[in-house]
Amino acid sequence: xxxxxxxxxxxxxxxxxxxxxxxxxxxxxxxxxxxxxxxxxxxxxxxxxxxxxxxxxxxxxxxxxxxxxxxxxxxxxxxxxxxxxxxxxxxxxxxxxxxxxxxxxxxxxxxxxxxxxxxxxxxxxxxxxxxxxxxxxxxxxxxxxxxxxxxxxxxxxxxxxxxxxxxxxxxxxxxxxxxxxxxxxxxxxxxxxxxxxxxxxxxxxxxxxxxxxxxxxxxxxxxxxxxxxxxxxxxxxxxxxx
Numbered sequence: 001x002x003x004x005x006x007x008x009x010x011x012x013x014x015x016x017x018x019x020x021x022x023x024x025x026x027x028x029x030x031x032x033x034x035x036x037x038x039x040x041x042x043x044x045x046x047x048x049x050x051x052x053x054x055x056x057x058x059x060x061x062x063x064x065x066x067x068x069x070x071x072x073x074x075x076x077x078x079x080x081x082x083x084x085x086x087x088x089x090x091x092x093x094x095x096x097x098x099x100x101x102x103x104x105x106x107x108x109x110x111x112x113x114x115x116x117x118x119x120x121x122x123x124x125x126x127x128x129x130x131x132x133x134x135x136x137x138x139x140x141x142x143x144x145x146x147x148x149x150x151x152x153x154x155x156x157x158x159x160x161x162x163x164x165x166x167x168x169x170x171x172x173x174x175x176x177x178x179x180x181x182x183x184x185x186x187x188x189x190x191x192x193x194x195x196x197x198x199x200x201x202x203x204x205x206x207x208x209x210x211x212x213x214x215x216x217x218x219x220x221x222x223x224x225x226x227x228x229x230x231x232x233x234x235x236x237x238x239x240x241x242x
Contacts, residue, residue: 001046001050002025026123027129030171033198036235039237040237043237044057045058045060086134100136108132157185159187160221163180163190163191165178165191168197168235169196177190178190191226193209193229194232195232196209207228211228
């Protein structure tokens with residue numbers, strides 16, 4: 001699919017922005033981590049293009065999930081807060097001070113060739129959906145005090161914490177969720193929801209993750225029934241046969 005898209009025409013009518021199909025595919029892959037609807041619709045679109053060269057289903061799907069810089073009501077999502085957390089808390093491919101652009105360029109050059117296979121490094125890091133360089137101009141704030149050990153991360157064992165992971169979440173992977181629970185300490189419980197993506201308890205079609213969260217909030221120290229987490233229905237990637 002990637003190889004064929006590289007040769008796809010990017011022509012567009014006058015006044016209409018050309019379509020970068022490779023970038024569209026990268027955006028869809030990233031969007032799938034938080035929206036299972038991408039998984040449900042992408043296979044027929046890919047089949048349509050590989051089978052008969054019809055790009056229209058793929059382009060229509062891309063338009064449905066293209067990033068919109070207007071993040072909507074702040075009650076639902078704050079783009080500013082997202083940027084603040086990303087730039088202050090997440091590891092960056094450059095140091096806090098010095099020539100960040102040069103450091104960033106050197107970090108990219110040092111990546112293994114197949115880091116984003118089947119995409120090239122340039123295709124992936126230059127995608128409008130990638131955020132590797134998003135914090136280059138973010139103000140540098142020196143940390144007040146570095147954590148002395150991993151023990152500093154642990155919360156009191158008496159404090160209940162629930163960590164949910166979606167099995168298909170590529171944004172915060174199940175392995176990262178499991179490690180987060182381990183870092184928090186003995187009071188944390190980690191639950192993986194099968195066939196689910198990012199933020200599993202929101203837009204929960206089957207009521208499993210949502211029920212687990214509600215039960216935990218109502219009584220965080222009691223037994224938590226998580227049996228449904230292993231039986232959430234699989235995503236349907238193809239239309240049902242008639």
